Amino acid sequence: MFVRELRLRDFRSWREVDLTLKPEPTIFVGRNGFGKTNLVEAVYYLAHLRSHRVSSDAPLVHSGAASATVTGTVENIGRELTVQLQINAEGANKATINTSPARRARDILGILRAVMFAPEDLMLVRGDPSERRRFIDELVAQRGPRWAAARSDYDRVLRQRSALLKTAGAALRRGGSDADSVISTLDVWDGQLADLGAQVTAARIDVLRELTPHFTATYAAIAPHSRPATLGYRAAAGPEVLPVADEPAAVEQIAQVLLTRLGELRSKEIERGVSLVGPHRDDLDIVLGDDVAKGFASHGESWSLALALRLASVELIRAEGIEPVIMLDDVFAELDAHRRAQLVGFTESAEQLLITAAVPDDIPSSIGGRRVGVGVAEENGTRQSIVTEITTGEGAT
Incomplete structure (x- = not known):
């Protein structure tokens, strides 16, 4: 199971971003406050219908916007489903599955299985x-x-x-x-x-x-x-x-x-x-x-x-025959060398691994995949997150 496409509109610091992801490690690198965690938070929301950082939805909507949209295309053993969530600052959220309206937002639960590791744990x-x-x-x-x-x-x-x-x-x-x-x-x-x-x-x-x-x-x-x-x-x-x-x-x-x-x-x-x-x-x-x-x-x-x-x-989740998306939100900075090694060994078999890091050196060199740089830009006096570069990472692939 992996997320192939991730599209955000007015989600937290992201006014607009379209990412194509692969079944491999992807490392989002940027200074604290630049918006890298917001990307994995959006994937987490698609899986759980809640943030791993806040208890309400209002903070997820970009300042000045009435709603945020999170769209993810999930591929699982050759089957592909596109889920879209409209997160409203006020009122009930709306969801679609392959463009068809879902009766309730919770109807999308189970389409994406994901586990997040974060300092909040x-x-x-x-x-x-x-x-x-x-x-x-x-x-x-x-x-x-x-x-x-x-x-x-x-x-x-x-x-x-x-x-x-x-x-x-x-x-x-x-x-x-x-x-x-x-x-x-x-x-x-x-x-x-x-x-x-x-x-x-x-x-x-x-x-x-x-x-x-x-x-x-x-x-x-x-x-x-x-x-x-x-x-x-x-x-x-x-x-x-x-x-x-x-x-x-x-x-x-x-x-x-x-x-x-x-x-x-x-x-x-x-x-x-x-x-x-x-x-x-x-x-x-x-x-x-x-x-x-x-x-x-x-x-x-x-x-x-x-x-x-x-x-x-x-x-x-693996015992059910499903390989979940694994996300590591700035956790390597919190772990000693032994725990880092244990985490790397455990996640190396993941089909898709999404990682955030403020300091690239915090990421063990054995983790390959792609590096996605995250920065900020000012537009009409409003600060927003942007993708600055995408590069192939060094290390194991």
Whole structure:
């Protein structure tokens, strides 16, 4: 799998760029702030429908423009699909597949499978649970739009139920018939939250079970003298949601556990006006030896664990018979010689490798392919990114 054509219009610092890419390493070289990361961010967006750097779409649209357009032609085992995304600064985004409108933007998920390595990955180990939930949800969503649909529907129900909890608190304080009506409505939303939450939780647990052996093996290769690393799922509803041994997660069992816990915590939830149970409160435990890595692992161990998570993600996709596009966003500058060597060895078999670097010397000499220079130009008082040169790289091909 590789991206053959990439076209951007009004995406971040790029007013307009058309790139022809090949199944080989391509290294985007430019000073910090010149826009090289924006190129791989656009490819990442085509695969995940989100940026790896910001949580909203508005910053992706060039200043002064109403929308940005990202178009990618993806080739996979001789089959070619062209995906176009219109990213709006306000309102819903639009997508087309081979010029035909997609019913929803998420219908393009799975057409491009891509894994990004970036300095932000350190937050997978050291950051908040939301970082790790996003990581596992992306792995689930790349398996197709129906997986993303369950999470989207869950988020919608969660917002509506949370609003109802606030209403319930006010109604109970007033007393009267309003309180009974609100509580009855809350019963309905509890059922929906439990059903959708069970689908999201089960999908996460199943993907995590497949990911863990790859993670353990890749961490051992990166840090052979460290303690063994593994992954675990921590559910706010309790360990009852977890399957026994290697059995698949049971959606019905998880739904019943969630429904029971929602009933037990209803008074507390109404008092606080928030939903306290569900996959939005769960976490992924990254375990080193017998300890959860967050707050315990050293800086070097944290980088190794983060790198192992991304390498394991690649192996997970490869296990499905797909070779994903691999992107390295200025990561060589963050790694020591041993980790650089491990990363080079792991990615040398990639069909397409996209790399960004501020300093060309940060790129190991064994990586060949093409170098694309990225610079900036001023036009009508507006700064924009431009391609300055394209050259054949030295080293292995």
